[in-house]
Amino acid sequence: MDYIVKGFKDALNLLVSFDKEVFSIVSLSLFVSITATIIGSLISVPLSVYFGIKEFRWKKLFSRITYTMMSIPTVVIGLVVVIILARKGPFGRFDLLYTRKAMIIAQVLLVSPYVFGLTYGLAKSRGEIIEKIGLALGANRLEIIVLIIRELKVDILVNVATSFSRAISEVGAVMIVGGNIKHHTRVITTTISMMNSMGDYPMAIALGIILILISFVIHSIIYSYSEEK
Amino acid sequence: MNIEIRNVEKYYGDNQVLDIDYLNIEKEKITGITGPNGCGKTTLLNIIGGLDKEFLGEVFYDNNKFSKKVKQAMTIVFQKPYLLKRTVYENIEYPLKLRNMNKKESKAKVLDVMKKLEITDLMDKRGNKLSGGESQKVALARALVFNPKLLLLDEPTSNIDPEYIVTMENAITQFNLKNKGTIIIVTHNIQQSERLCHAVINMNRGKIQT
Numbered sequence: 001m002d003y004i005v006k007g008f009k010d011a012l013n014l015l016v017s018f019d020k021e022v023f024s025i026v027s028l029s030l031f032v033s034i035t036a037t038i039i040g041s042l043i044s045v046p047l048s049v050y051f052g053i054k055e056f057r058w059k060k061l062f063s064r065i066t067y068t069m070m071s072i073p074t075v076v077i078g079l080v081v082v083i084i085l086a087r088k089g090p091f092g093r094f095d096l097l098y099t100r101k102a103m104i105i106a107q108v109l110l111v112s113p114y115v116f117g118l119t120y121g122l123a124k125s126r127g128e129i130i131e132k133i134g135l136a137l138g139a140n141r142l143e144i145i146v147l148i149i150r151e152l153k154v155d156i157l158v159n160v161a162t163s164f165s166r167a168i169s170e171v172g173a174v175m176i177v178g179g180n181i182k183h184h185t186r187v188i189t190t191t192i193s194m195m196n197s198m199g200d201y202p203m204a205i206a207l208g209i210i211l212i213l214i215s216f217v218i219h220s221i222i223y224s225y226s227e228e229k
Numbered sequence: 230m231n232i233e234i235r236n237v238e239k240y241y242g243d244n245q246v247l248d249i250d251y252l253n254i255e256k257e258k259i260t261g262i263t264g265p266n267g268c269g270k271t272t273l274l275n276i277i278g279g280l281d282k283e284f285l286g287e288v289f290y291d292n293n294k295f296s297k298k299v300k301q302a303m304t305i306v307f308q309k310p311y312l313l314k315r316t317v318y319e320n321i322e323y324p325l326k327l328r329n330m331n332k333k334e335s336k337a338k339v340l341d342v343m344k345k346l347e348i349t350d351l352m353d354k355r356g357n358k359l360s361g362g363e364s365q366k367v368a369l370a371r372a373l374v375f376n377p378k379l380l381l382l383d384e385p386t387s388n389i390d391p392e393y394i395v396t397m398e399n400a401i402t403q404f405n406l407k408n409k410g411t412i413i414i415v416t417h418n419i420q421q422s423e424r425l426c427h428a429v430i431n432m433n434r435g436k437i438q439t
């Protein structure tokens with residue numbers, strides 16, 4: 001029991017003293033996951049709205065595949081990215097493996113199906129009435145997509161925040177493609193995993209607390225914004 | 230805008246909900262469509278409005294088929310209007326923005342239509358926070374603001390207080406007189422169709438009653 005209490009005390013010391021290593025790991029985590037979430041959302045949100053309101057053959061099958069993509073294990077995404085970026089792979093010449101860019105690519109692949117799936121469901125259920133209004137007032141296809149995104153922006157932001165939480169808290173993909181290299185590709189989750197193997201709990205607990213705090217702050221901001229609207 | 234409907238049929242599965250051999254709706258007139266619930270009034274309105282494209286037959290607008298130009302010249306006000314999650318002013322301004330009208334001109338038009346419909350006091354309220362009746366007034370203002378050549382109204386006064394119905398009917402009549410817009414109005418209210426309409430079409434079980 002003592003080592004748990006000591007672990008928490010040391011963790012708080014690390015946080016209160018603004019430990020350089022802790023905060024460099026946290027900033028890299030935030031940088032990678034925020035960048036990946038922004039890129040993934042910019043691609044996925046308009047596409048998901050487009051497919052959500054469009055009627056086409058095989059839409060039911062398309063929906064099932066979309067929702068299946070949301071549950072792809074992160075290690076599988078990591079593996080796919082490694083295969084593509086490995087020296088012998090199709091993008092090997094760019095020398096991206098074990099870099100921050102590789103981690104961002106992996107997280108974009110992780111976040112995109114999530115944002116897509118959640119927003120696709122939203123557009124399917126609530127987009128039709130907005131589409132009808134847009135059509136009735138003379139909007140074209142692009143203007144209707146923009147209108148739906150604007151109308152559902154609070155719900156879409158919640159989806160994006162949920163996807164960001166998934167990105168920042170995953171360990172499989174970033175570990176495989178980043179390699180957990182100190183001061184280079186080490187992020188919160190890979191550090192927690194490593195510290196756990198080494199039995200160094202204070203750092204792991206400190207980072208765990210930060211991870212929960214980040215999630216709490218982001219969801220609190222989104223929640224207050226949605227309450228306002 | 231003159232509307233001509235030829236051999237229009239609409240099915241939901243095996244169930245035929247609309248069967249119209251020929252119907253001509255005269256331009257610059259107010260035409261009422263009446264009939265019991267489920268007789269196909271709204272379905273016909275959605276077909277004319279280009280919102281329902283899965284039907285058999287043809288609809289002509291001034292002898293032209295449905296096109297982008299036709300779409301830009303018409304609008305429809307739904308029985309349960311959906312207002313955008315922005316202010317009433319911005320809701321009414323939205324169709325003008327779609328038509329790239331400059332700010333000064335659009336402001337004058339928005340304020341004018343708000344005055345006519347006596348909704349200036351709602352200007353800064355958010356569209357999604359209004360009552361059913363207020364929403365119908367704003368939806369009508371949003372439709373009238375860009376002077377459509379064809380205005381389709383689906384039970385536009387169903388949630389409106391009786392004393393305010395006159396104001397809305399006046400706005401519709403004035404729009405028809407001043408802008409020469411064709412208006413098709415679906416209504417259950419026989420007195421209203423007699424007050425407003427130059428011609429009334431009665432429907433039953435998807436067919437026009439002669």
